[in-house]
Amino acid sequence: MSTLQFTRTLPEDATGAALRADVRAGLTGSPKTLPPKWFYDARGSALFEQITALAEYYPTRAEREILLDRAGEIAAATGAHTLIELGSGSSDKTRHLLDALTELRMYVPVDVSETALRQAGQALRAERPALDVHALIADFTAPLTLPETPGPRLVAFLGGTLGNLLPAERATFLASVRALLSPGDALLLGTDLVKDERTLVAAYDDAAGVTAAFNKNVLEVINRELAADFDPDDFSHVARWDAEREWIEMRLRARTGVTVKIRELGLAVEFAVGEELRTEISAKFREDGVRAELAAAGLTQTHWWTDAAGRFALSLARV
Numbered sequence: 441m442s443t444l445q446f447t448r449t450l451p452e453d454a455t456g457a458a459l460r461a462d463v464r465a466g467l468t469g470s471p472k473t474l475p476p477k478w479f480y481d482a483r484g485s486a487l488f489e490q491i492t493a494l495a496e497y498y499p500t501r502a503e504r505e506i507l508l509d510r511a512g513e514i515a516a517a518t519g520a521h522t523l524i525e526l527g528s529g530s531s532d533k534t535r536h537l538l539d540a541l542t543e544l545r546m547y548v549p550v551d552v553s554e555t556a557l558r559q560a561g562q563a564l565r566a567e568r569p570a571l572d573v574h575a576l577i578a579d580f581t582a583p584l585t586l587p588e589t590p591g592p593r594l595v596a597f598l599g600g601t602l603g604n605l606l607p608a609e610r611a612t613f614l615a616s617v618r619a620l621l622s623p624g625d626a627l628l629l630g631t632d633l634v635k636d637e638r639t640l641v642a643a644y645d646d647a648a649g650v651t652a653a654f655n656k657n658v659l660e661v662i663n664r665e666l667a668a669d670f671d672p673d674d675f676s677h678v679a680r681w682d683a684e685r686e687w688i689e690m691r692l693r694a695r696t697g698v699t700v701k702i703r704e705l706g707l708a709v710e711f712a713v714g715e716e717l718r719t720e721i722s723a724k725f726r727e728d729g730v731r732a733e734l735a736a737a738g739l740t741q742t743h744w745w746t747d748a749a750g751r752f753a754l755s756l757a758r759v
């Protein structure tokens with residue numbers, strides 16, 4: 441009989457405490473910044489799902505194309521008995537991989553959203569009755585403790601989310617992933633690739649304004665969770681390509697001078713007219729850079745697959 445289990449490694453209020461610390465540090469510093477993980481409340485997650493269907497937002501489709509083409513090769517190369525997916529969300533794209541991993545005995549989705557994990561767990565249970573599912577409610581940017589799992593293990597980090605971390609955070613993150621792996625285990629990593637500026641900027645500033653709404657939603661999250669009085673209409677959505685650092689930056693630019701009160705923090709934050717708050721970086725990669733970052737974490741890249749148009753890549757790496 442297969443099992444469906446949930447483990448919470450986040451204390452009930454860990455999220456609130458982390459949000460307070462991030463908002464205080466990010467809005468009192470200069471320039472002002474917020475970490476992108478706070479986009480994803482229920483509305484933010486729904487807006488992100490809408491983004492993945494936009495004509496301009498190619499990464500999700502490109503990654504799905506690679507997974508569909510290469511799932512068999514990935515299964516053969518890894519022979520995985522356990523799939524651990526960091527930031528699993530709806531586990532939608534993972535279906536292709538799950539279908540191809542014929543030896544799989546355990547699936548460990550890891551996400552901060554318990555709702556997403558419960559939905560994905562129920563659905564999988566119906567589809568793969570022989571599979572044990574052990575969902576972890578955890579923040580993958582903090583050190584992870586995994587349950588006992590049968591090897592060989594495949595850790596998947598998809599969607600290009602690595603790009604939302606700053607270079608130093610990426611190094612720490614990849615080293616902590618390396619620490620989860622034993623000989624014979626592997627990492628499957630999705631990375632969006634450097635390409636022309638027009639394509640990149642359009643993907644983060646779509647005509648329908650869905651990404652703008654997604655960006656401004658972080659202000660609603662702070663209003664609700666920390667009793668703040670941001671008026672999202674006081675800010676405009678900005679998406680910029682930084683050609684030197686090869687990342688997209690999303691920002692919120694104050695249309696007027698405004699003072700925002702954050703009651704839970706006893707804080708008043710002033711924005712000058714035109715002042716920008718950085719809400720996300722989304723780094724774009726080249727093969728050499730990915731290989732070098734993996735190597736710095738003690739991982740050897742064994743495979744590099746892109747979609748036919750060369751927009752997105754999946755890497756397979758081993759210890």
Ligand code: AVJ
Pocket residue numbers: 491499599600601602603604643644651720721722
């Ligand atoms: C979370 C990495 C998939 O950076 O492209 C989408 C989030 N931000 N549009 C990305 C996002 C704006 C996204 N990922």
